[in-house]
Each structure stands twice: as structure tokens, then as C-alpha cells.
Amino acid sequence: xxxxxxxxxxxxxxxxxTRQRILEAARVEFAAYGLAGARIDRIARNASASKERLYxxxxxxxxxxxxxxxxxxxxxxxxxxxxxxESLPEFAGALYDHSVAHPEYLRMIDWANLEGQDLxxxxxxxxxxxxxxxxxxxxxxxxxxxVDASWDPDHLNALVFGIVSCWIHEPAAALAADRAPDPATxxxxxxxxxxxxxxxxx
Amino acid sequence: xxxxxxxxxxxxxxxxxTRQRILEAARVEFAAYGLAGARIDRIARNASASKERLYxxxxxxxxxxxxxxxxxxxxxxxxxxxxxxESLPEFAGALYDHSVAHPEYLRMIDWANLEGQDLxxxxxxxxxxxxxxxxxxxxxxxxxxxVDASWDPDHLNALVFGIVSCWIHEPAAALAADRAPDPATxxxxxxxxxxxxxxxxx
DNA sequence: GTAACAAAACGAACTAGTTCGTTTGGTATA
DNA sequence: TATACCAAACGAACTAGTTCGTTTTGTTAC
Numbered sequence: 001x002x003x004x005x006x007x008x009x010x011x012x013x014x015x016x017x018t019r020q021r022i023l024e025a026a027r028v029e030f031a032a033y034g035l036a037g038a039r040i041d042r043i044a045r046n047a048s049a050s051k052e053r054l055y056x057x058x059x060x061x062x063x064x065x066x067x068x069x070x071x072x073x074x075x076x077x078x079x080x081x082x083x084x085x086e087s088l089p090e091f092a093g094a095l096y097d098h099s100v101a102h103p104e105y106l107r108m109i110d111w112a113n114l115e116g117q118d119l120x121x122x123x124x125x126x127x128x129x130x131x132x133x134x135x136x137x138x139x140x141x142x143x144x145x146x147v148d149a150s151w152d153p154d155h156l157n158a159l160v161f162g163i164v165s166c167w168i169h170e171p172a173a174a175l176a177a178d179r180a181p182d183p184a185t186x187x188x189x190x191x192x193x194x195x196x197x198x199x200x201x202x
Numbered sequence: 203x204x205x206x207x208x209x210x211x212x213x214x215x216x217x218x219x220t221r222q223r224i225l226e227a228a229r230v231e232f233a234a235y236g237l238a239g240a241r242i243d244r245i246a247r248n249a250s251a252s253k254e255r256l257y258x259x260x261x262x263x264x265x266x267x268x269x270x271x272x273x274x275x276x277x278x279x280x281x282x283x284x285x286x287x288e289s290l291p292e293f294a295g296a297l298y299d300h301s302v303a304h305p306e307y308l309r310m311i312d313w314a315n316l317e318g319q320d321l322x323x324x325x326x327x328x329x330x331x332x333x334x335x336x337x338x339x340x341x342x343x344x345x346x347x348x349v350d351a352s353w354d355p356d357h358l359n360a361l362v363f364g365i366v367s368c369w370i371h372e373p374a375a376a377l378a379a380d381r382a383p384d385p386a387t388x389x390x391x392x393x394x395x396x397x398x399x400x401x402x403x404x
Numbered sequence: 405g406t407a408a409c410a411a412a413a414c415g416a417a418c419t420a421g422t423t424c425g426t427t428t429g430g431t432a433t434a
Numbered sequence: 435t436a437t438a439c440c441a442a443a444c445g446a447a448c449t450a451g452t453t454c455g456t457t458t459t460g461t462t463a464c
Contacts, residue, residue, distance in 0.1 A: 018439070036239035037317060040424060050440045055425065073373075107316065113376045114312060115239060124377060131374035155394040158372040159365055166364020169371060171275075172333030173360055174315045175326060192357040199401045220413070242450060252414050257451060 021047040031104040092197040147201040223249040233306040294399040349403040
């Protein structure tokens with residue numbers, strides 16, 4: 001019997017090796033439920049894989065969590081560095097857009113923050129690299145004169161991050177958000193975040 | 203035989219009714235491990251109470267979580283309204299101080315944000331009340347001319363919240379914080395947060 | 405004071421369901 | 435044959451929640 005992965009004449013559609021399907025399913029699961037709340041059986045089922053395979057590729061649940069976190073950090077960093085060059089307000093806007101389009105990334109970071117304090121062996125280095133690069137970018141902007149040089153670049157970086165993600169963490173905004181993105185609100189918030197950063201650097 | 207609650211001549215030391223000891227232990231447990239990660243047995247043990255008593259006072263685990271969240275929100279709101287009146291930067295400073303002295307409150311809010319989306323029956327109203335009050339305060343400050351009136355008060359409120367808590371959520375700062383508060387850093391961050399808010403309202 | 409009573413609490417065992425991680429037997433592919 | 439895989443099941447530990455007999459504590463009446 002032949003493989004029927006691509007029924008029509010469509011491109012081969014690389015059948016997504018089992019390992020990656022598992023990682024992808026784990027990504028969804030961990031972002032939604034965190035480490036303690038995630039269920040291995042659910043990950044395997046959603047990956048259309050067997051648990052036997054899951055444990056063939058990842059030793060522990062925490063191992064898989066760590067792999068997801070690592071992948072997320074890499075993708076997040078690369079996505080962020082796209083809209084990085086120009087100005088800090090533009091960067092904030094790009095970051096905001098990304099967080100709206102892909103909330104899983106910030107969720108995963110929050111989970112790691114709350115319950116992953118121990119199992120951040122490879123991820124930790126990634127975080128530090130990413131952070132260092134961002135701080136370098138801020139320093140460069142300060143040197144170029146477009147950003148107030150009296151700010152501690154480390155602090156300014158954190159502030160931008162905090163401003164962009166404020167609606168995700170502010171209780172009223174976050175809990176009221178039972179499936180109600182509302183394009184107009186999103187746009188208005190984006191504008192406020194950008195404006196806030198503009199004021200900071202002025 | 204006489205009561206031997208206070209061995210020495212110290213004040214009676216109201217022996218903390220079981221129910222409250224349970225609530226207090228649950229507070230610590232949930233703030234540390236979240237809803238899914240918390241262990242009922244551990245709560246009972248740390249409360250020096252029996253599980254029988256725990257379930258006599260609270261129906262479910264989620265019930266207890268909800269009670270903890272509610273208590274936290276009430277205390278947080280009242281603590282916050284202390285340093286509320288004056289200026290927005292001062293308010294931000296007070297909020298920052300509180301978050302440093304009592305990180306459990308923001309942790310609990312984060313947990314609720316991530317995994318408590320369903321069980322926020324009484325808490326939700328509290329959050330909305332607290333939010334409404336904060337927004338009113340911002341509007342008053344705008345009317346008095348001390349805060350730029352062109353800001354959406356709702357947004358400004360969220361921004362202040364995001365600025366104050368940015369070091370809690372920024373990955374590098376949060377994960378690097380393996381028991382390293384460092385008074386000087388804390389003070390510098392506080393100053394930056396206050397300064398950031400000053401720039402926003404100017 | 406003390407006997408009687410009830411509420412609050414203890415503690416230990418127990419139920420029933422869940423969950424991680426492992427194993428086993430079997431199929432398909434190269 | 436060897437590798438990758440699956441479906442199913444299993445075991446052991448864990449967990450929420452319950453039950454029950456006993457003890458402590460506070461109150462009320464005598």
C-alpha cells in the first residue's frame with residue numbers, strides 16, 4: 001500500500017516527521033496549560049503520535065517543556081529582530097503586533113517565569129543572548145542621539161517590554177478578554193504603546 | 203487544666219481559627235505553584251490542619267483558589283489605594299514598592315490570568331471595581347491638569363501597571379532573579395519606573 | 405466544681421480517578 | 435533485517451475528595 005500523505009498532486013507536503021508533530025502539539029499544550037497543567041496523553045493524541053514515540057524523543061515532561069521553551073525563544077527573538085533596526089517606538093509597535101498575532105509566545109514566557117525556574121538550562125543562555133542584543137540595540141540608538149542617553153539601557157529595554165505587554169498582564173484587561181480582541185481596541189492600544197515609548201525616549 | 207496558648211505573659215495570641223490558617227497556607231501554596239501545581243495535602247499540612255477540615259470549609263480546590271484570589275485582590279486594592287491620591291508617578295512608586303515587598307500578589311494575578319480564566323465569579327467583580335476606581339482616579343488627575351488629558355485613561359492605567367511590573371515579566375530580569383533582589387538595583391528600577399510615568403503624563 | 409452536650413478538630417485510612425512513564429505486540433517501510 | 439511507528443495496556447505513584455472513630459474545647463446546667 002502506498003503512502004497517501006498528499007492525496008492530490010500537491011507538493012509532497014513533507015509529512016512532518018513525528019518528532020516535530022509532537023513538538024508542535026506540545027507547544028500548543030504547554031502554552032495553554034503550563035507545565036503542571038499540561039497532559040502528556042493529550043499532547044500525543046493531538047500530535048497523532050504514540051506516547052512510545054514521545055518518550056523516544058523526549059526523556060521527561062520537563063524535557064519537552066524545555067524544548068518548547070527553547071524553540072519559542074529562538075523564534076521570538078528572530079521575529080523581534082526583524083522590526084528591530086529603526087526606531088524604538090517602531091520596535092515597540094512591531095513587538096505589540098507580534099504579541100497580538102501570536103500570544104502563545106508571551107504566554108509561554110509567563111509560564112516559564114512562574115513554574116520553569118529550574119529547568120532552564122539551554123533556554124537561559126538564549127534569554128541572556130537575546131537580552132544582551134536588545135540592550136546593545138538600545139545603546140546604539142542612544143549613541144545615535146535618537147534616544148535619551150540618560151536612561152539605563154537595561155531599564156529602558158524592560159520598560160518597552162512592559163509597556164507592550166501591559167494589557168496582557170493588567171488584570172481587568174486580561175480577564176475581560178474572553179475572546180474579544182476587537183480590532184479597533186487593538187489598534188488604539190498599539191497607538192498608545194507606541195506613543196508611550198515615544199515619550200520615554202524624547 | 204488551664205489554657206496554655208500563651209506560655210509566657212504575652213498577649214493571648216488568638217490561636218488563628220483553623221479556617222484562616224488553611225486560607226493562609228493556601229495563599230502561600232497557590233502563589234508558589236498555581237492552581238494545577240498546588241497540592242491539597244501540602245496546604246493542609248502547612249496549615250497544621252486536617253484535610254477533613256479543609257473540605258469542611260472549602261468545597262473544591264478551585265473554591266479555595268478562588269477564595270485566595272479574592273482575598274488577595276481585596277488586600278491589594280486597599281494597599282494600592284493608600285498611596286493613590288497624589289500624583290501618578292508617586293502612585294507608580296508606591297505600587298512598585300508594594301510589588302517588591304509582596305511579590306505574591308502579582309504572582310497570584312498572573313496565575314489567575316493564565317489558569318483561572320473560568321473560576322472568577324466573585325473575583326471578577328472585584329477586579330472590575332478596582333479597575334473602575336483606578337480609571338476614575340486617572341480621569342480626576344487629568345481634569346486637574348496634572349496629567350496629559352489626551353491619554354485614554356484606561357490605557358494610561360494599564361501602562362502604569364505595565365511599567366511598574368515590567369521587571370517581573372521581562373524574561374531576562376525575571377529568570378536571572380534567582381534570589382538576587384539587590385537593594386541598589388531595586389532602588390534604581392523604582393526610580394526608572396517613576397521617571398517613566400513622569401514622562402508619560404508630561 | 406462537675407456532669408452533660410455539641411461543635412470543632414484530628415488523623416488515619418480509604419475510594420476512585422488520574423498521570424507519568426514503560427512495555428509489549430504488531431504493522432509498514434526501506 | 436532493521437528502523438520507525440502505532441495502539442493498547444500496564445504499573446506505580448500520586449491526588450482530590452470522603453469517611454469514620456476519637457479527642458479536644460467551649461458552653462450550659464446542675
